[in-house]
Amino acid sequence: MTAPGTRAEAAAEDTDDLDVEEALALVRDARRESREDGPDDGTGRAPGPDAPALGERSAERHRATPWPRARETAARAARSRARRTPVSVPLGDALGLVLAAPLDALTDLPSFDTSAMDGWAVAGPGPWQVREEGVLAGHAQPEPLTDGEAVRIATGARIPADTTAVLRSEHGRTDAQGRLHTTREILHGQDIRPRGQECRSGDQLLPVGTLVTPAVLGLAAAAGYDTVTVVPRPRAEVLVLGDELLTEGLPHDGLIRDALGPMLPSWLRALGAEVVAVRRIGDDAKALQRAVTRSEADLIVTTGGTASGPVDHVHPVLERVGAELLVDGVKVRPGHPMLLARTKDHQHLVGLPGNPLAAVSGLLTLAEPLLRTLAAHPAPEPYTLPLREAAQGHPHDTRLIPVVLRGDHAVPLHYNGPAMLRGIAAADALAVVPPGGTRQGEEAELLDLPWATAGIGVCFT
Ligand SMILES: Nc1nc2c(c(=O)[nH]1)N[C@H]1C(S)=C(S)[C@@H](COP(=O)(O)OP(=O)(O)OC[C@H]3O[C@@H](n4cnc5c(N)ncnc54)[C@H](O)[C@@H]3O)O[C@H]1N2
Numbered sequence: 001m002t003a004p005g006t007r008a009e010a011a012a013e014d015t016d017d018l019d020v021e022e023a024l025a026l027v028r029d030a031r032r033e034s035r036e037d038g039p040d041d042g043t044g045r046a047p048g049p050d051a052p053a054l055g056e057r058s059a060e061r062h063r064a065t066p067w068p069r070a071r072e073t074a075a076r077a078a079r080s081r082a083r084r085t086p087v088s089v090p091l092g093d094a095l096g097l098v099l100a101a102p103l104d105a106l107t108d109l110p111s112f113d114t115s116a117m118d119g120w121a122v123a124g125p126g127p128w129q130v131r132e133e134g135v136l137a138g139h140a141q142p143e144p145l146t147d148g149e150a151v152r153i154a155t156g157a158r159i160p161a162d163t164t165a166v167l168r169s170e171h172g173r174t175d176a177q178g179r180l181h182t183t184r185e186i187l188h189g190q191d192i193r194p195r196g197q198e199c200r201s202g203d204q205l206l207p208v209g210t211l212v213t214p215a216v217l218g219l220a221a222a223a224g225y226d227t228v229t230v231v232p233r234p235r236a237e238v239l240v241l242g243d244e245l246l247t248e249g250l251p252h253d254g255l256i257r258d259a260l261g262p263m264l265p266s267w268l269r270a271l272g273a274e275v276v277a278v279r280r281i282g283d284d285a286k287a288l289q290r291a292v293t294r295s296e297a298d299l300i301v302t303t304g305g306t307a308s309g310p311v312d313h314v315h316p317v318l319e320r321v322g323a324e325l326l327v328d329g330v331k332v333r334p335g336h337p338m339l340l341a342r343t344k345d346h347q348h349l350v351g352l353p354g355n356p357l358a359a360v361s362g363l364l365t366l367a368e369p370l371l372r373t374l375a376a377h378p379a380p381e382p383y384t385l386p387l388r389e390a391a392q393g394h395p396h397d398t399r400l401i402p403v404v405l406r407g408d409h410a411v412p413l414h415y416n417g418p419a420m421l422r423g424i425a426a427a428d429a430l431a432v433v434p435p436g437g438t439r440q441g442e443e444a445e446l447l448d449l450p451w452a453t454a455g456i457g458v459c460f461t
């Protein structure tokens, strides 16, 4: 973090302050660090029994990962990345990022003795002789007061030396001779904010791992910062597959509108990513391979092509580029063909199924924990609400069902089929329905949709 005028040297020091891994460690949710999934050697290269090597895939394809474990695997894959360097960003770009160095005060706050009220600075007991010229905020240091003297002062102005108190304007009156009298008892030091009352220069104001909120931006500015040192925003690239997709107009001749190209970038931003590109690849395996190979994003998100149809190119391309499958199918409906692969040392690919609600399911199951961990955001506290109506379960898999929150209940929505967005577009959250279903009145875990809790403006900055 930098003070004005010292940006370059301070930035150089800052990168030594703390590694992103350490920042991540501070916000790590131990409860989610399940060790039950077998060994994690820290390289993230242990896909576990659920993700067969690509060569063995065909026979094993349907050994899908249980939904909770898939989420843990995605979070752990992000944690096992090589160390990333914290970055120094201007305050205006820091909202929603996480501090990678403590916010230490660069100044005393207040940085001088200041008046807390509009009124008069007075010295000694009244009545006082009032000086002609007053003191305003932002002015140079005023002349000291002598005993029995007062000067008009504004809130935030510097207190003249030897002031004993500030008399509020509503508690003073001047007589015919121009002398100032108080109408209340006035205490020594009253309405003076002494220098350093909030902090001394060097005090730690906020620790590493703090989410930069609007209030944090305000505090950082007050404490003298122009930039803050943060965990970099993960970069995501979206590759939209499918020759059948139109980008405008009405569906016709078997062609349909692309629903994911418009939906995913803003959703990924809501999950803390910077979307560096959205590319339309069609059903062209070579183009997909080129795009994957060239991408420098932290996360590539593909849509469609995850199943085993004639133009489902995601698996073959992953195999060709030597990617390592960490999750190949998840026991969740909709969305079970979703996948997670490590494409390069510092890069992952989440393959979302083409059916739009299945894609949402993949986004929240795999991309959300991965991005959250890369950005060093803490895991949201899990919470449950009773369902107002029973939700039918899948015999073996978890189901994610769009719900609205009404009072202290979650109400399942219709139009929740894999190809439908009508339910999710009206929803506040997704209910997690375990195999076998959830009875009416029974508690279900809920995954909030980002805008339902934070508001559109907050989450899409
Ligand atoms: N033999 C099997 N076939 C399928 C299985 C299976 O297990 N065995 N799984 C089904 C399930 S479940 C899903 S989900 C889909 C996943 O398929 P893909 O990821 O390969 O997706 P596509 O085939 O490319 O598309 C599926 C569907 O979604 C439409 N789509 C694709 N992209 C978009 C988009 N950007 N916007 C709107 N709609 C999109 C596409 O036109 C198809 O209708 O596979 C099943 N098949």
Ligand code: MOO
Binding pocket: 332, 333, 334, 335, 336, 337, 353, 355, 357, 358, 418, 419
């Ligand atoms: O996984 Mo698919 O989403 O059931 O349609």
